Amino acid sequence: MMRLELVKRPQRSMLFSALSPFIAFVLTMIAGAIMFALLGVNPLNAFQIYFIEPISQVWQLHELAIKAAPLILIAVGLSVCYKANIWNIGAEGQFILGGIVGSIIPVLFPQFEGPLVLPLMLLLGMVGGAAYAAIPALLKTRFNTNEILTSLMLVYVAQLFLDWLVRGPWRDPKGFNFPQTIQFNESAILPELMPESGRANWGFVFALVAAVLIWILMSRMLKGFEVRVLGSSPRAGRFAGFGLNRMVFFAFLLSGALAGLAGISEVSGAIGQLQPVISPGYGFTAIIVAFLGRLNPLGIVAAGLVLALTYLGGEAVQSALGISDKVARVFQGMLLFFVLGCDTLIHYRIRLIGLAAPKLETAPKLEEAR
Amino acid sequence: MSANQDGANLLEVRGLTKVFGTLTACDHVDLNIARGEIHALLGENGAGKSTLVKMLFGSLEPNSGEIFWNGQAVRITSPGVAKKLGIGMVFQHFSLFEALTAAENIALSLDDGSPIGTIAAKARALSYSYGLPLDPESLVGDLSVGERQRIEIIRCLLQTPQLVILDEPTSVLTPQEADKLFETLERLRAEGKSILYISHRLEEVKRICDRATVLRHGKVVGHCNPRKETAASLARMMVGNEVQAVVRAPAEGIETAPSLLEIRALTRKPATPFSIPLRNINLNVRAGEVIGIAGVAGNGQGEFFESVSGEVLQHDAASVRIRGKDAGGLTITGRRLMGAAFVPEERLGHGAAPRMKLSENLLLSRHATDGKVFVGAGGMVKGGAIYSAAQRIINAMDVRKSAPDPEAAALSGGNLQKFIVGRELDRRPDVMVVNQPTWGVDAGAAAHIRQALIELARSGSAVLVISQDLDELFEISDAIAVMHNGELSKPLPIAEATFERIGLLMGGAEPGHAEHTLETA
Incomplete structure (x- = not known):
């Protein structure tokens, strides 16, 4: 009889805690190489196409920033939730609602133009995401429901709602029955940062600013302290006079607002109209980003760039090698798997409990010998 | 051998x-x-x-x-x-x-x-x-x-x-x-x-x-x-060396001193099927005295502490009064702002957040009462101020530690308890409520904490100590009440209290403290 047991380590190694994301990355590379080899592709060649080529030219870096922006924005919000031990899994839905609510002005009032349009859209996007996130917060505080389930289920509601909108009431009447809204007018488009070199828009700046602000919040402010105390020891938080229910709302509204901002930034920046699908799973991938970045906003910026690369690489291997772009999902999944695995092994060590039966037999024998 | x-x-x-x-x-x-x-x-x-x-x-x-x-x-x-x-x-x-x-x-x-x-x-x-x-x-x-x-x-x-x-x-x-x-x-x-x-x-x-x-x-x-x-x-x-005996100077003139903490007909329904209801608890703690609450663990002491500290609110605002004002409807922060301080039984996870530094744990109970000192404009924490205040407490209470500002979990139980008690003493609170002040604390540290509690009382504060350690209560209390099955007995002045009498009360020998209710009502 053999069994595995996880034994808590008395101390966490600071070195390995810091190295963990990098070890996870290397392990992902190794597993990825095996996967490519099994698919009949030379791994080195595939890696070249997957990880190097998508960022070898300036315009491609712009594409990277476009993909990284929503990931970072959503993930820094989620990091606050997860630090507070509140599990918002529904950022994808909040992203979509942010996109929908933010699009009210350009879709329903296309004649409204001017410098006010964009700030209003962004604001509405944040309100939309926050309001949608308030639903699981309310359910949790009122009825003690599990926020993982409610926030996740609301993602599908949001996806179908968007699908209905663009096929029904918001469909472009002159759009040849394509399921999409009208193209946003010029003042509803998020401007590009450096139009001469690539498409990257202000969304990336929002992401960096949000990361810095959340970093200050979490490390320097009383509110961040409250988040950390309630997340790590709720009873001590109650002793400190911090309210858990208020924290549930704070964390959900903040992460919802950031996801909503990401949503409207994506719609008004990269897409320019509403379509049935506006996200390749940013809200879910951001969960990986949050953990790969150690729930630290500055780490999340780096992690967001890495995960954005997996999207670009997936597209690249599809066109160059004819491998399904689902390979991007595989890489993301492996990365999360190895990050969580490394973290577990930093906190615990594995003990093999083997051959317990013979040991048990020796004990009675000793007694008999007497 | x-x-x-x-x-x-x-x-x-x-x-x-x-x-x-x-x-x-x-x-x-x-x-x-x-x-x-x-x-x-x-x-x-x-x-x-x-x-x-x-x-x-x-x-x-x-x-x-x-x-x-x-x-x-x-x-x-x-x-x-x-x-x-x-x-x-x-x-x-x-x-x-x-x-x-x-x-x-x-x-x-x-x-x-x-x-x-x-x-x-x-x-x-x-x-x-x-x-x-x-x-x-x-x-x-x-x-x-x-x-x-x-x-x-x-x-x-x-x-x-x-x-x-x-x-x-x-x-x-x-x-x-x-x-x-x-x-x-x-x-x-x-x-x-x-x-x-x-x-x-x-x-x-x-x-x-x-x-x-x-x-x-x-x-x-x-x-x-x-x-x-x-x-x-x-x-x-x-x-390894002599433990200093705790000195308890007689409390003088406490009969006429004002009650800083008053508990009036405090009643609480059990929160879970296995927790103890509180039944009509009455108690006055006057300025200058230490009142001890004895009792076997699990007779409602935890529930009582939560009610008095404000971690659980009361329906009747007058059932807990601090410095003559109703506090039953206030949160723990509100009661702290009225001058009360609390030390819970559990150190790790209740009185302190294990994975946080001592300076951050200082902020835990004092972010509101010392808001001006520790928290600056826009909710920014003043790192320097909490660090130096933590060092002040560490020195005052002789907290032994391995790093300048270690995580709470890195301290031994006794040293962490000295810090948690010192964190509240440092405020000079008017009312101090402590649950199991020296539970699992070594003899030297226990004597230090007990002496500090007595001195706080003698300087004019009201101190309420809940403890399972009878020796401790006899050492520091001016009067001892006993909690049994959610009821609190009338406090026995220390001169009249014996192990035998307290022990009988702990076993529930005198249930129903009607006499006490009448007297304080």
Whole structure:
């Protein structure tokens, strides 16, 4: 009889805690190489196409920033939730609602133009995401429901709602029955940062600013302290006079607002109209980003760039090698798997409990010998 | 070595060592336990007693050293092996399912498939023969702590052990219940069984133990016959130097002093099926006095502390009054702002966040009361201010630590408690409510904390101390009230209080304190 047991380590190694994301990355590379080899592709060649080529030219870096922006924005919000031990899994839905609510002005009032349009859209996007996130917060505080389930289920509601909108009431009447809204007018488009070199828009700046602000919040402010105390020891938080229910709302509204901002930034920046699908799973991938970045906003910026690369690489291997772009999902999944695995092994060590039966037999024998 | 007669010893331990990271919890410990003796294992908290016992019971594996059982070298790799050898253990913290009956709990641990009726009958017979009457059909949730301990003891004895290890067994008993337990232990000894008795209560050890092994900082500092020692000499062996006695100057003029903390007809319904309701509690704590609340654990002290501190709010705002103003509807922050300070029983996870630095833990209870000092414009925490305030408390309370500003979990229990008490004392609160001020704290630190509480009272504050340690309450209180089954007795002035009277109240000898209600109403 053999069994595995996880034994808590008395101390966490600071070195390995810091190295963990990098070890996870290397392990992902190794597993990825095996996967490519099994698919009949030379791994080195595939890696070249997957990880190097998508960022070898300036315009491609712009594409990277476009993909990284929503990931970072959503993930820094989620990091606050997860630090507070509140599990918002529904950022994808909040992203979509942010996109929908933010699009009210350009879709329903296309004649409204001017410098006010964009700030209003962004604001509405944040309100939309926050309001949608308030639903699981309310359910949790009122009825003690599990926020993982409610926030996740609301993602599908949001996806179908968007699908209905663009096929029904918001469909472009002159759009040849394509399921999409009208193209946003010029003042509803998020401007590009450096139009001469690539498409990257202000969304990336929002992401960096949000990361810095959340970093200050979490490390320097009383509110961040409250988040950390309630997340790590709720009873001590109650002793400190911090309210858990208020924290549930704070964390959900903040992460919802950031996801909503990401949503409207994506719609008004990269897409320019509403379509049935506006996200390749940013809200879910951001969960990986949050953990790969150690729930630290500055780490999340780096992690967001890495995960954005997996999207670009997936597209690249599809066109160059004819491998399904689902390979991007595989890489993301492996990365999360190895990050969580490394973290577990930093906190615990594995003990093999083997051959317990013979040991048990020796004990009675000793007694008999007497 | 005194006991070299091989074969006479049931258990011999040679050079047992256990290292946790940089800490050597047990350092070449030698221990001999003869057949038919009650052997005391003495030591302060953190001396390595629990680690040693866990190695004997197979919950921890030693790094080096040998264990001989009946003269044979053995490796105790799991509690199952220990049980097979004949080692039984009664833990300090019980592991019982409250929603199951006593017999069902016992059946779970025996795990040999015998029918529940057989087990219940055996348990009943055994419990009566050892003078620990127990109804195996009763739900654990309905039983007192003393009765729960009986289940643990019976469960252990059913496995017919030759060595029974008891970890601080009397810490949850009234003096009268403890006497019962001692009779049982003496009967076991008469049957030739051996007992390893872990305690820091020296009088007990002197009373029932034949030999003692004293641990300090993981090392054996001596073997002795406790009957030939005095409590003071045993304490010296444990601590390594004289412990300063607590000085309690008589409180003067407190009869006329204003009540700073008033509890009026405090009533609370049980929050869970197994928690204790509070029934019509009345108490006044005046400026300048220390009131102690005695009682066996689990009689409502935790619920009472939560209600007084404001972690749980009252419906009737007048049921808790601080400095003459209603506070029952205020949160813990509101009550702190009125001048009250609180120290809960649990240090890690309640009084302090384990993974946070001491300076951050300072902020935990003082972010509102000292908001101007510690929190700047826009909610920014002033790192320098909390750091220097934390250092001030560390110096004032003589907190020993390994780094300038370590995580709370890195401190020993006693040192963390000094910090948590010091954090509140540093505010000079008008009202101080402390639950178990020196639970698991070494003697030197305990004396320091007790002295500080007395001095706070004498400087004009009202101090309320909830404790299971009667010695402590007699040392520091001006009057002692007893909590039993959610009711609080009238406070007995210290001059009239005796162990006997308090012990009877703890056992519920005087239920229904109607007289008290009338008087304070």
